Amino acid sequence: MSDSPDPESPGDTTVVNGRFDPTTTDLPLIPTERIWNFWQHSAVNIGLAVATWAFLQGAAVAYYVGVKQAIASIIIGYGIAVLLVALAPCMISVKYGIEQFVGLRSTFGERGARVVMVSVSTLLAAAWSAVLAIMFGHGLSTAVNQIFGLHLSETGAAASILGLMAILVSWLVLARGPISVEAVCRAISPFLVIIVVGILVLVFTKHSWSELTALVPIGGVSDDPHLNFILAIELNLAGGFAWWPNLGNLARLTTTSRAAFWPNWIGVFGASVVAAIVGVLAALSLQVEDPTQWMIPLAGAVLGVIALSIICLANITAILSQGYASMVALKGGGGAFFRRTPWPLLGAVILGPAAVLVFFPSAVYDNYARFVSWGAIVLAPLCAVQLTDFFILRRRRLRVSELYQPIARSQFGYWNGFNPVAFGAIAAGALTYALLLDPVTYEPHGLFRYTTASLPAFLVAGAVHYVATRLLIAPRGIGDYPAR
Amino acid sequence: MRDPEVDDELFEERLRDRLQLLDSPSGADYLVADLPTIDIVIASATLFAVTAGLLWWAY
Numbered sequence: 001m002s003d004s005p006d007p008e009s010p011g012d013t014t015v016v017n018g019r020f021d022p023t024t025t026d027l028p029l030i031p032t033e034r035i036w037n038f039w040q041h042s043a044v045n046i047g048l049a050v051a052t053w054a055f056l057q058g059a060a061v062a063y064y065v066g067v068k069q070a071i072a073s074i075i076i077g078y079g080i081a082v083l084l085v086a087l088a089p090c091m092i093s094v095k096y097g098i099e100q101f102v103g104l105r106s107t108f109g110e111r112g113a114r115v116v117m118v119s120v121s122t123l124l125a126a127a128w129s130a131v132l133a134i135m136f137g138h139g140l141s142t143a144v145n146q147i148f149g150l151h152l153s154e155t156g157a158a159a160s161i162l163g164l165m166a167i168l169v170s171w172l173v174l175a176r177g178p179i180s181v182e183a184v185c186r187a188i189s190p191f192l193v194i195i196v197v198g199i200l201v202l203v204f205t206k207h208s209w210s211e212l213t214a215l216v217p218i219g220g221v222s223d224d225p226h227l228n229f230i231l232a233i234e235l236n237l238a239g240g241f242a243w244w245p246n247l248g249n250l251a252r253l254t255t256t257s258r259a260a261f262w263p264n265w266i267g268v269f270g271a272s273v274v275a276a277i278v279g280v281l282a283a284l285s286l287q288v289e290d291p292t293q294w295m296i297p298l299a300g301a302v303l304g305v306i307a308l309s310i311i312c313l314a315n316i317t318a319i320l321s322q323g324y325a326s327m328v329a330l331k332g333g334g335g336a337f338f339r340r341t342p343w344p345l346l347g348a349v350i351l352g353p354a355a356v357l358v359f360f361p362s363a364v365y366d367n368y369a370r371f372v373s374w375g376a377i378v379l380a381p382l383c384a385v386q387l388t389d390f391f392i393l394r395r396r397r398l399r400v401s402e403l404y405q406p407i408a409r410s411q412f413g414y415w416n417g418f419n420p421v422a423f424g425a426i427a428a429g430a431l432t433y434a435l436l437l438d439p440v441t442y443e444p445h446g447l448f449r450y451t452t453a454s455l456p457a458f459l460v461a462g463a464v465h466y467v468a469t470r471l472l473i474a475p476r477g478i479g480d481y482p483a484r
Numbered sequence: 485m486r487d488p489e490v491d492d493e494l495f496e497e498r499l500r501d502r503l504q505l506l507d508s509p510s511g512a513d514y515l516v517a518d519l520p521t522i523d524i525v526i527a528s529a530t531l532f533a534v535t536a537g538l539l540w541w542a543y
Binding site for chain 2: 022025027028030031034068069071072073075076079080083086087091094095096097229255256257258260261262265336339340396400401404
């Protein structure tokens with residue numbers, strides 16, 4: 001990954017230093033082409049996890065519960081979701097060296113996998129980019145107000161225009177290709193770690209542990225604290241499932257299955273949990289939900305503005321890493337059309353919707369819990385279908401050559417490149433989710449207070465996929481499923 | 485700028501080579517071994533124990 005791209009076509013990643021680089025295509029990688037051992041994967045994973053979205057997650061949890069229940073809900077929610085996403089996309093990608101969405105062809109068919117990729121990877125990247133760009137706008141407005149004594153509204157037009165600026169800067173960096181993305185992200189990560197530690201030290205110098213545990217949730221004391229605790233767990237389950245689009249393609253580059261699996265526990269679990277708990281402590285001690293409003297009250301004007309500036313930059317690097325992962329997925333798994341699409345145009349496809357969404361800051365930024373819930377409604381069932389398909393129905397065996405055959409000849413051709421059973425299972429899971437937790441109003445119903453929404457959605461989708469595949473698909477000899 | 489058609493040909497050629505390699509009798513040598521089941525058991529059991537402990541602590 002340290003080689004520079006072909007100078008004749010800087011946006012093209014398939015040729016590096018004059019030689020073909022298979023890691024940037026959807027070719028299956030052979031073991032000698034894997035570039036990350038256990039610790040290298042851990043470092044990348046930590047870099048991905050310690051981003052500003054961890055602060056947003058912590059602040060959202062602090063709305064519902066106090067410190068002890070927040071810590072418990074973050075560890076439980078992230079733990080369960082990370083276990084599942086560390087298995088479902090990662091183990092297929094590391095075993096066969098295949099791109100995450102290419103692996104999905106075995107479950108959804110080639111066209112179906114493309115629909116999943118575009119809807120999940122691209123739309124979620126656009127939505128996350130919008131959230132981070134709006135956070136950038138809030139942060140920079142606050143910093144400018146502090147430095148110049150202005151009174152710009154953190155939620156008004158100025159913040160939207162600054163958010164748009166973040167999108168444009170991100171696009172310019174993305175258009176230059178992956179090397180610049182890696183360099184910018186590597187530079188900012190250590191500063192974020194310092195900010196996380198700094199917030200922790202500042203909070204504990206101002207409050208004792210017993211004072212912190214006595215703090216009430218930002219949303220106030222609830223008359224149903226159990227329900228709030230389950231809502232907090234659900235929020236963290238959803239936050240954990242949100243890693244699904246990113247992890248498979250990282251695992252693909254690792255040398256062993258253990259190097260693909262365990263670093264997720266150090267990075268997207270361990271580092272995310274620490275950063276989110278720090279976010280909870282800051283949010284509760286200040287009783288402020290917006291992370292961009294924590295720095296100046298905590299660290300004073302000078303250090304606060306410096307920290308805020310770093311947070312703003314970190315939002316850009318988070319947009320870059322999210323955008324880059326989606327662009328690689330589109331370029332690799334999107335077929336010949338996206339393989340030929342120039343890098344800058346792909347960047348525009350990913351970031352274009354975000355450039356519109358920044359002009360609706362309240363709808364996006366102030367509805368973080370709903371936004372994460374919209375992701376989980378699809379991602380939890382998706383993870384279940386993939387896990388059931390690979391681990392149970394296929395017993396961890398896949399004929400890689402069939403993934404690359406034309407639809408008419410492939411065992412994974414299903415019906416015109418779509419497997420309706422897999423999509424039906426996703427729909428059943430999503431319906432289960434919506435019946436338990438309304439994704440629009442975020443109102444829980446029925447058994448939610450005992451089950452959460454993501455876990456039943458996961459179980460229902462997995463069960464429907466298993467039964468329907470056994471009854472409708474496998475007996476017809478479609479899908480290359482082994483006999484029982 | 486390179487010709488996209490040449491890129492496609494190069495890609496198809498590399499893909500063909502790899503699929504032949506994977507389909508050959510020694511194809512298993514080009515795969516990474518499965519995650520041992522014990523790893524999944526350890527991760528699940530630890531998570532279960534930690535969850536139980538945290539539920540007791542947080543209530």
